[in-house]
């Protein structure tokens with residue numbers, strides 16, 4: 001196989017509860033997992049019911065074009081169906097973009113401390129990553145615009161960003177889009193968009209109408225509570241959408257996932273409840289960090305990055321001690337943040353269990 005594939009460092013997912021229970025001799029029921037930015041409310045009841053109705057049809061292939069789901073997305077975001085690409089999670093969208101647009105040796109621009117799948121998707125197609133230094137743990141869009149080279153095909157931007165939780169206000173993104181050459185495609189990854197407070201929301205679909213080189217990426221894994229089902233989607237103008245769909249696997253979103261996603265997209269009550277719970281949990285966690293004198297990065301997502309020590313072994317050490325207490329969080333040394341841990345915001349009692357364990361570990 002190609003050298004650029006052998007050179008890839010695999011994605012490190014959060015440890016599953018069953019594995020931690022076995023490894024540390026703990027009771028599964030007592031383990032708290034705040035490691036993968038999942039929705040602590042579980043999946044919406046509406047999605048469960050929709051899947052039950054779809055269950056008897058599993059001998060049939062899924063709708064390859066996802067008509068009902070695209071219909072729901074179309075109604076929700078006000079774009080025609082030929083502006084939509086469905087993904088097996090939004091990771092699939094991120095990969096499709098690299099696959100469709102980048103040839104071996106060409107470059108892709110993304111930020112330091114940004115989502116791990118950007119380098120992975122780039123490397124998988126033999127692309128060359130141009131990593132732009134972060135500013136205050138977030139994207140430095142001026143530097144990113146300046147870093148675009150003659151052979152750059154793609155730019156990835158996460159807003160809010162994972163794992164740092166930083167947020168770019170609309171005017172900064174608009175100014176950036178205006179500077180990007182027309183032959184460079186921008187993927188604006190909005191996986192955590194639904195957690196933004198109403199006053200921070202912005203109209204990225206209007207940008208898609210303005211820029212034929214923009215892909216907006218969304219997921220049902222976070223605020224919609226369907227991470228295990230793997231549903232994401234892209235919104236872009238038809239020529240770009242057509243390109244993505246040519247290489248998309250025809251049945252990349254399974255039937256249960258399609259049915260559940262339609263229900264979840266229409267479940268505005270669940271979405272509002274998720275956002276409220278997250279805002280409360282954010283206050284709970286950050287109040288504890290402040291009381292403990294721990295530095296954290298102000299977050300706009302459903303997770304918080306907290307600094308747990310000054311030496312480069314701190315993240316790994318505190319992570320291991322937390323695991324022994326039955327609390328799973330996410331070490332971020334692989335992102336170049338060895339003194340930090342990323343904590344997903346959970347239910348109040350889960351947050352409390354984490355805070356108690358952290359106090360014990362750090363005392």
Ligand code: PMP
Pocket residue numbers: 037088089090091092115158160161162189191218219220221227230231232
């Ligand atoms: N983008 C960002 C910024 C993320 O943090 C994640 C989830 N870790 C994803 C995309 C992918 O999520 P999914 O494939 O579940 O849609």
